[in-house]
Amino acid sequence: MKKTYLLLLIFFLASCSSSNNDTPLPDNNGNNNDGTPVLVTKVITSGETSTYSYNGSKLFQIINITKGNVTTFTYTNDLITQSETIGPNPQTNQYTYDTDKRLIKLIASGVSFGTSWSLESDYTYKPNNRVEIKFYKKFTPPLQRRRGSVSAVLNTDGSLSSWNGSFDRTLNDNPGVIATSKLKTVEYDTKNSPFKNITGYLKIIDLENKNGSSHNTLNYDHMINYEYLPAPTVEAERTAFKSDFEYNTSAYPIKETRTTYANYKGSPTTINISTFEYNHL
Template sequence: MKKLLCLFTVALLAFTSCSKDDNDSPNPASSILVKKITDIDIDGSSATRSYVYNGNKIVSITDEDSSILKYTYTGDFISKIEEIDKKGDLAVTTEYSYTNGKLTNEIEKTPNGTYYFKTKYTHNADGTVSYDNFRGTVATGVEQEYGATGKYTFKDGNFVKLEVSYYGNESSYVYEYDTKNYPFKNVTGLNLLLDDETTANNVVKETSTSGSGANIGTTVTTYAYKYDVNNYPTEKIKTYPSGSSTASKTTQITY
């Protein structure tokens, strides 16, 4: 943030004093960014991802196998993410476009692919966001509906429900949150992408329902956290159904 400078006019033997307020004084919390995440499975195996930024804009995420996600911005909007495999080859490119500051199109391409895959988002008057998936032919640009349709419902900066329809199969996901800071809340533009990053807080419970009639199944996944002094999570424990019992996965977060 900008720092106020006291300007002294010596010739006039006068000065303008600097005043401090909460809006203009530096706010270290706005610079808190994830540097490393380590996922630890129930068998003790682990995988680490490293994060690089330019200011508050994310530049890349590197897995320990050397595969990379590279981010490109247009202004303050994420316009492209490139997936680079561990051999250094481009595997997938996802491009994003916006209208009036809101995500409207997401296009996924593979090098030399016959098709590309597009998700179109519609921002509804009630605050929900609907989406439709399409497949397009690279050579002709002809598109047809392909895959799922659905709708996101938001509350207090978090998406609290996701409804999905996939060729007649209906699913819904309901999310509950804490009131603490989401690890990536300070990353420029990330909250505009409609995925797991579109949150302000941390999910503590996920209830998924799928099927129809007598064949409806429900699964509940819970999350527990440890927080630092700034109310950012440093550890997340995910507990989920596994057969007739439950299993867990631990994520450690370094800022």
């Protein structure tokens, strides 16, 4: 069950990386098509294939061919206000923004492996590039509730830098777990994220895949310390990965090799390879 504690704010979209070789021409966004942005069209991760379709630069649909999931996106002007996934694990996300076009609320619900869940997250922006995220998540059956908050630091471009947080979990109204979490400073490259030109995509920040950055994540390291009640047993869990990229001549990734570390000792546990295809490239 510990692994599920990492899913406090996650809503599915995609992972970070993509591209194909090209010869850039002047003033055409580096993709040999005047005024047309580079958009990722296919991601293959460890044999699992997802395709992306658009209305202009607005994301219309992601189809996970391997799993049979279809995610459709709704916009209000240039902001993503809803995503709906149909398939084996259905899910709906609704996003609300303030007048500065910053995400201030996420309401999500779905079914995962036979368990229904709902999530509400509220974002409050503070001085000095900080944002507080308060969340409440519920699962049935059995009845589980998780409530907590994250104090996150943003980079000057609005992307996620680090956070400290805490949460508690109750099972059938009985106290069970309290925890603290810490995300070390996220390291990015200076290249182009495959998702940087998708309208509204960088406005969404969650735990891992959506970090608000137009660059690619090189190092991500998140530690959770659990205290189980009533017995004062403390355990730690680390979720971390390191990514190496291959880029095309327009500085978009065409291949990502991600090594994921799943325990506090830092020994590699999995290696996943993703490849990326784009329009026009």
